[in-house]
Amino acid sequence: MNPTAGLSIADASERTGLTPDTLRYYERDGLMLHAVGRSSTGHRRYTETDLRWIRLITRLRATGMPIRAVRRYADLVRQGDGNEQERLDLLRAHRQQVLAQLAEVQDHLGAIDAKIGIYVEKLENTLQPTLDLERTPTV
Amino acid sequence: MNPTAGLSIADASERTGLTPDTLRYYERDGLMLHAVGRSSTGHRRYTETDLRWIRLITRLRATGMPIRAVRRYADLVRQGDGNEQERLDLLRAHRQQVLAQLAEVQDHLGAIDAKIGIYVEKLENTLQPTLDLERTPTV
DNA sequence: TCTTGACCTGGAGCGCACTCCAACCCTGAC
């Protein structure tokens, strides 16, 4: 319809950081709210609304939400008004998982830091002080 | 040798949180420092040293280190003294990746929280106040 | 007219990290 009706998949790829293959895969797999619009020649045309949605689901993915949960969320949004509580529940459940995961990683990282400290000490006591100071700047 | 020379794979599984299959897989895949000791009947016998190592590599894995990097680290430790700097480099590189990953997840989580806030507001303005207060306790 | 390049589709393939399975071996209890 509109001559300037959206971005090519290459442009969308550049603006979202997802590869064209991934963009097509998300669409095939039901992660988009609707099939992306097409040009007269059948090429995808992404709108700003599409890009905003892609950026949201990219955040969900980047925080570890599985594809099928993203699809469930997309399904809810697609159904339209009335299920906001369900969407909220889904997002909150995810939030709790992310927080738990963050805490766990931070705990493990603390232990790894301790290990790093042991190696630093070991090396400080072993190598010539000058050489060591050059090779192991503090963090 | 020692009659009480270690734990069965089932015990090791319980104490590390890894399944027996995973414990065997790690050994096969070169993640252990040595092949785990065997009883006279060929059953694995895990020592406390084995368990400590497993707990360390579990922390590495839980912070996202790929199996092949864990194997590289195990290779270094197996080689013995002299490559502490390399081990330190490997752990520090991993540490930086974990920190970057944590920052990224926290950023995404902030955006998701904002989305959650929008739904909370929407629901507060839509549902009957009493019902709403019951259904959406703060966080 | 021919070529190039961007895109399309359906479907196969891949890397990762397990997870499962069949076939077998011991030991000890009944």
Place this chain on the structure above:
DNA sequence: GTCAGGGTTGGAGTGCGCTCCAGGTCAAGA
């Protein structure tokens, strides 16, 4: 003696999330 239980091995299978490919369409430029 036989059977259950707990292990062994090598190798196949699985789920996830992409990633790649073949064969095709279309439009614009030389």
